[in-house]
Amino acid sequence: xxxxxxxxxxxxxxxxxxxxxxxFLLNPFPEGSELAQFNAGYPDLLQRFLIxxxxxxxxxxxxxxxxxxxxxxxxxxxxxxxxxxxMMKLLTMNVVPAILMSIVFAxxxxxxxxxxxxxxxxxxxxxxxxxxxxxSFALAYSVLTPITNGETGxxxxxxxxxxxxxxxxxxxxxxxxxxxxxxxxxxxxxxGGWVFTFNAGYYLCAVFMMVAFYLAIRIFxxxxxxxxxxxKSNQQRMNYTGLNSRPYTLAAFVISGMYAGLAGGLxxxxxxxxxxxxxxxxxxxxxVLMTILGGAGTLIGPVLGAGFIKYFENIFSKINxxxxxxxxxxxxxxxxxxxVFVIHPFIGKGWHLTLGIMFMLIVIFLPGGIVEGFxxxxxxxxxxxxxxxxxxxxxxxxxx
Amino acid sequence: xxxxEVNDVNKRFGGLxxxxxxxxxxxxxxVHAIIGPxxxxxxxxxxxxxxxxVPDTGTVMFNGQSLLGIKPHEINxxxxxxxxxxxxxxxxxxxxxxxxxxAFAHRDGAFKVNFWGGVSEEGExxxxxxxxxxxxxxxxxxDTLAGSLSRGDKRRLELAMCLVQEPKLLLLDEPTAGMxxxxxxxxxxxxxxxxxxxxxxxxIEHDMHVxxxxxxxxxxxxxxxxxxEGLPDEIKGDPRVQEAYLGGAHV
Ligand SMILES: Nc1ncnc2c1ncn2[C@@H]1O[C@H](COP(=O)(O)OP(=O)(O)OP(=O)(O)O)[C@@H](O)[C@H]1O
Ligand SMILES: [Mg+2]
Numbered sequence: 001x002x003x004x005x006x007x008x009x010x011x012x013x014x015x016x017x018x019x020x021x022x023x024f025l026l027n028p029f030p031e032g033s034e035l036a037q038f039n040a041g042y043p044d045l046l047q048r049f050l051i052x053x054x055x056x057x058x059x060x061x062x063x064x065x066x067x068x069x070x071x072x073x074x075x076x077x078x079x080x081x082x083x084x085x086x087m088m089k090l091l092t093m094n095v096v097p098a099i100l101m102s103i104v105f106a107x108x109x110x111x112x113x114x115x116x117x118x119x120x121x122x123x124x125x126x127x128x129x130x131x132x133x134x135x136s137f138a139l140a141y142s143v144l145t146p147i148t149n150g151e152t153g154x155x156x157x158x159x160x161x162x163x164x165x166x167x168x169x170x171x172x173x174x175x176x177x178x179x180x181x182x183x184x185x186x187x188x189x190x191x192g193g194w195v196f197t198f199n200a201g202y203y204l205c206a207v208f209m210m211v212a213f214y215l216a217i218r219i220f221x222x223x224x225x226x227x228x229x230x231x232k233s234n235q236q237r238m239n240y241t242g243l244n245s246r247p248y249t250l251a252a253f254v255i256s257g258m259y260a261g262l263a264g265g266l267x268x269x270x271x272x273x274x275x276x277x278x279x280x281x282x283x284x285x286x287x288v289l290m291t292i293l294g295g296a297g298t299l300i301g302p303v304l305g306a307g308f309i310k311y312f313e314n315i316f317s318k319i320n321x322x323x324x325x326x327x328x329x330x331x332x333x334x335x336x337x338x339x340v341f342v343i344h345p346f347i348g349k350g351w352h353l354t355l356g357i358m359f360m361l362i363v364i365f366l367p368g369g370i371v372e373g374f375x376x377x378x379x380x381x382x383x384x385x386x387x388x389x390x391x392x393x394x395x396x397x398x399x400x
Numbered sequence: 401x402x403x404x405e406v407n408d409v410n411k412r413f414g415g416l417x418x419x420x421x422x423x424x425x426x427x428x429x430x431v432h433a434i435i436g437p438x439x440x441x442x443x444x445x446x447x448x449x450x451x452x453x454v455p456d457t458g459t460v461m462f463n464g465q466s467l468l469g470i471k472p473h474e475i476n477x478x479x480x481x482x483x484x485x486x487x488x489x490x491x492x493x494x495x496x497x498x499x500x501x502x503a504f505a506h507r508d509g510a511f512k513v514n515f516w517g518g519v520s521e522e523g524e525x526x527x528x529x530x531x532x533x534x535x536x537x538x539x540x541x542x543d544t545l546a547g548s549l550s551r552g553d554k555r556r557l558e559l560a561m562c563l564v565q566e567p568k569l570l571l572l573d574e575p576t577a578g579m580x581x582x583x584x585x586x587x588x589x590x591x592x593x594x595x596x597x598x599x600x601x602x603x604i605e606h607d608m609h610v611x612x613x614x615x616x617x618x619x620x621x622x623x624x625x626x627x628x629e630g631l632p633d634e635i636k637g638d639p640r641v642q643e644a645y646l647g648g649a650h651v
Contacts (some may be wrong), residue, residue, distance in 0.1 A: 242476035
């Protein structure tokens with residue numbers, strides 16, 4: 001199906017189903033229950049899962065396949081966001097031109113950055129991309145204020161021209177929409193104690209995410225993808241084999257930059273606001289973490305990594321001492337306090353600590369990330385049922 | 401007129417004169433062996449042919465075109481392939497992929513964005529690669545990772561990677577080092593067979609059995625200088641060659 005082989009088709013369909021039913025799947029706990037705070041099925045977070053999933057899928061095409069580690073990809077996401085907001089200011093609140101222009105501008109900018117940075121490899125390449133991104137961040141804050149609106153961030157205003165639309169409706173800024181369908185429009189479904197929210201913006205992100213994912217599968221399985229893996233494996237040999245590795249790496253760089261631009265465009269399509277902090281090095285570092293955590297060079301890993309980190313950021317950070325006290329209320333007071341005291345640094349604002357520890361554990365014990373974890377589990381399961389097929393699995397499939 | 405003409409090539413590394421006015425003339429379709437003790441500059445000379453090094457002075461002409469100052473991939477695209485002294489292969493990729501990559505380079509040139517069609521749909525390239533693996537007796541391992549091969553197998557894989565490109569000139573830097581006697585003989589047979597395909601070869605070899613069973617012409621390099629050159633029979637009896645090899649491999 002879809003001109004993919006059986007394994008890829010299965011993967012694609014699983015991801016498709018998961019994305020379609022995520023508002024159900026990620027809302028397993030009834031409203032008002034103690035565990036409801038672990039629900040992730042609300043539009044804002046669901047959108048973020050997909051947007052960062054797209055960002056990480058694109059990043060993985062560069063890092064996972066060619067091994068070139070960029071520390072500046074957030075700059076392309078930022079440029080995409082600014083371009084998107086400008087389209088909404090100047091042209092229309094319809095998100096289509098905004099998203100297209102996000103991709104185009106991020107692509108052009110990544111062509112420039114890639115062209116220069118790819119003159120070096122290894123750590124020097126990483127430093128060059130980092131320098132570019134930090135430069136963009138600093139410029140967005142200072143001299144580029146007329147374009148970026150500096151610290152405040154670029155926002156829509158009531159007097160924006162919007163030549164193909166209207167500046168305002170009844171004294172307020174019109175909502176972002178897809179040919180009239182507002183992105184913030186949601187449909188709520190109440191079933192017993194559960195409330196499920198289906199949001200228009202989320203499903204737009206879902207369409208883009210599936211297209212982006214499909215394209216990534218095609219790239220992974222294509223001769224072009226094979227050449228990108230050759231870059232990672234032995235660039236010298238590649239050159240002595242008559243292949244010019246530079247345009248291959250540049251193409252991968254620009255493609256991943258365009259994915260980042262798409263992510264930036266979708267961000268402003270959901271919430272029409274772009275700030276310079278989106279370009280900061282921490283944001284670039286985050287996508288590196290997502291990719292490695294999930295499994296660099298695998299198809300699904302980056303999406304899992306993105307989901308994992310965003311879940312932590314949004315859910316773990318909400319847990320506070322009061323909640324802990326509630327949980328452990330059944331324990332004797334002294335023990336309860338002691339337990340809360342021990343757990344305290346890992347929750348709430350301390351979620352970074354938990355994430356950092358998990359990241360270290362995964363990198364040390366599962367260098368292939370979450371995907372490798374699943375693969376090992378599957379192996380144990382298979383050995384348990386008798387049919388140990390070790391040699392075939394020991395070959396790290398380039399993409400799964 | 402040779403297909404590869406090397407004229408007065410000098411290369412210095414700091415205080416070491418690695419190549420000292422080397423002149424070679426490799427005839428089309430022939431096997432030209434370069435022998436010499438360790439550190440003689442043999443690999444350095446090949447490096448000057450494939451763009452890894454640029455000589456300080458001198459010229460290297462292939463088919464009437466200078467190979468100096470152009471990039472490695474451009475040199476390869478003119479028809480020069482090389483087997484390295486330490487195997488240069490794609491260790492993290494499967495054998496079949498290792499051979500398909502050069503096959504693509506041969507068919508599509510130095511760069512082609514082909515991200516829509518799958519590798520699995522490239523039947524013709526896949527078949528060629530598989531046939532080539534069969535030629536070097538590696539077809540049954542086509543889906544294993546190249547990094548897991550023995551040293552001898554890696555060499556044969558690298559040879560397959562070069563041959564699938566149908567090069568005009570094949571540079572072999574100790575193609576049988578690390579191979580068993582049987583594998584060495586197989587490789588000699590293979591090289592003889594491809595000799596019939598009209599591929600010109602420059603072979604660096606310590607194994608005199610290999611040299612004398614393949615070479616049409618031999619150049620002896622010692623301390624960066626060509627000290628003798630001639631037909632295998634002439635070289636065998638040359639006292640200067642015996643001298644240069646004292647303590648090294650035996651002639
Ligand atoms: N890139 C380099 N920089 C500095 N010195 C080098 C370099 N490459 C080679 N040399 C030196 O040049 C000399 C010739 O080396 P080369 O590798 O060409 O020898 P060789 O004839 O291939 O020897 P072997 O039979 O051991 O492979 C050696 O002394 C080596 O140390
Ligand atoms: Mg050598």
